[in-house]
Amino acid sequence: MKTSLIALACGLALAQAVPQGSALAQQAPAPGAGAPDAPAPDASAIDPGQIGQQITVLGTGSDRPLDQTGQAITVVPLETIQSVQGPDLTRVLERVPGLTFSRTGGLGSQTAVRLRGDEGQHTLVLVDGVRVEDTSLPSGGFDFGTLSSGSIGRVEVLRGSNSIIWGSAAMGGVIALTTREINGAEVSAEGGSRGSYDVDAIAGVKRDGYAISLDGGYVGTNGISAASSGTERDGYNQWRVGGKARVNLTDTFSLVANARYADGRTDIDGYDANFNFGDTSEYALTRQFFGHAGFHYAGSKLTLDGGYSTAITHRRTFTGGADDTFEYGYNGRSQRVEMTGRYDLPADFALDFGADNEWTSFSSTYDSHQTASLTSGHALLGWYGKKASLAVGGRYDSHSRFGGNWSLGANGTVEVVRGVRLNASYGEGFRAPTLYQLLSPDYGNPDLRPERSRSYDAGISYVSPEGTFRAGLTFFRRDTRNLVNYVSCFSVTSPLCDTHSYGFYDNVGKARSQGAEFELAAKLSPRVSGQLLYAYTEAVDRTPGGALYGKTLARRPRNALTAVLDWTTPWAGLTLGVDQRFQSETYDDAANTTRLKGGGVTTLRASLPVRHDVELFGRIENLFDHPLVTAAGYGALGRSVFGGLRVRY
Secondary structure, X not given: OHHHHHHHHHHHHHHXXXXXXXXXXXXXXXXXXXXXXXXXXXXXHOOOOOHHHOEEOOOOOXXXXXXXXXXXXXXXXXXXXXXXXXXXXXXXXXXXXXXXXXXXXXXXXXXXXXXXXXXXXXXXXXXXXXXXXXXXXXXXXXXXXXOEOOOEEEEEEEXXXXXXXXXXXXXXXXXXXXXXXXXXXXXXEEEEHHHEEEEEEEEEEEOOOEEEEEEEEEEEEEEEOOEOOOOOOEEEEEEEEEEEEEEEOOOOEEEEEEEEEEXXXXXXXXXXXXXXXXXXXXEEEEEEEEEEEEEEEEOOOEEEEEEEEEEEEEEEEEOOOOOOOEEEEEEEEEEEEEEEEEEEOOOOEEEEEEEEXXXXXXXXXXXXXXXXXXXXXXXXXXXXXOOEEEEEEEEEEEEOOOEEEEEEEEEEEEEEEOOEEEXXXXXXXXXXXXXXXXXOOOOOOOOOOOEEEEEEEEEXXXXXXXXXXXXXXXEEEEEEEEEXXXXXXXXXXXXXXXXXXXXXXEEEEEEEEEEEEEEEEEEOOOOEEEEEEEEEEXXXXXXXXXXXXXXXXXXXXXXXXXXXXXXXXXXXXXXXXXXXXXXXXXXXXXXXXXXXXXXXXXXXEEEEEEEOOXXXXXXXEOOOOOOOOOOOOEOOOOOEEEEEEEEEO
């Protein structure tokens, strides 16, 4: 930790030694339009505060300037993603305040991302607008270990409940990832520690009347032992292919489509006959398909988007070794038909609306095929002035297994003086129980109710007139009830234990998460940019009369900090960067008996444009070789060195 702070202090001292200046940041693209062709990333490409020019879709479901919503939203553009380097998407997500994650091993292992101390499955994840919640998992959610940063051109993160627009699973927030739309071609390749390699390619054509892009990639590593006590390396590899297309039939109407397929293998560790966790030869195969086909209409007053999307996940686990036999598998699928729109009303009013129907299915080696459907509708009425905005709305969901549910919300923002804004929002979230939790013959409970949340936040932000300095402070609180947890029949007496030998799922929990988020971004000179993100999160069990009342929720660090410094040197465009990530200690279990040490991880980055279309890049991750364990009993990555090449045409 001390050496990490020394490295960061040296970087900040370097920044202070450079003369002050100003430069305008680049404008971020609108979601759905695809990322523009990017130059080699440098410090001047980092956007510290052009908030009025950034566009987001997360606040209302349709494109809106970021300063027209009172909700806490972070946008990470392509320039930042490429400057971070590498396939590990969590390193990009560390640029979002209030976001933490836990991982059961090295690259490719199961990774849960949490917003403001919520459960990983309480965050809705979208890839090119497709909801990719993994219905093959017993608790649902999305495993970020299966998704690399290759082809991702933009990341948007909404922190706080927003089921009005996004429905089930948006209790903690929403993470939307948009793949690139490119005119030309780009290939990048890197290699490094532990036999790691990553190859990505994308090519496309963009014209006024149409656009098509195709991308693919392959990532692999020999890895580390998933079990901290193990000596056998557990590797990971995945190949993927995807694409997106747009055809403008008229000036106002277009057809759109996108798809992604990924096939990966992850070596895992397990338990021996005496239930000791350690090296095994087991491995898991995961196959995913995400796809969408629809239309976009943009008239003078009315905008409509509609279509069909699907997300399919198949998981298979094998023993490995000489016999290499199949052990068990899970299958999940969701299908969705939806239409959303916006109608511009007089006097700066606008109505965002939508309706959808979703069908989900689940089966496993031990569970028969089960299905459920969810029908929803929502409306959000907003007034969007030049200095202030206010929006109020509601949503109704009807689930085939447990009935109806209402979600309400409101948010507003006002510029009190030039550059200073006050923001506030209230949102409700709900999450339907998974089919496994409802209907598993061994553990299911058909009487489960949906999990619910109420989220509040308020903040203040400042953006300098020239857009080279931004600071913001947000306070938040979220109360969650009806949490679905596993209940052991060895600790309770229940009629469900007559039909469930070991235990069952039940609505037994309440929780509260509250804290503050601080953001600072500055253009320290024409060549130097810096960013500081800090979050204090107090996430505790609030179940009345429960044995865990007042205990800290598992794997939620109270303090998390990210500091970033980038310097474009005067030497041939060489860019140097340093990232510092620190988080405090956590508990691995709900009873708070197993501690996980906190610590810091330092990364050094460099990129050198050889010519306008060729770039060399490299980095040292975890410079001081202090592995940060985020799940007890599992390994974590130490010092790693990587180098690569990017070619654009």
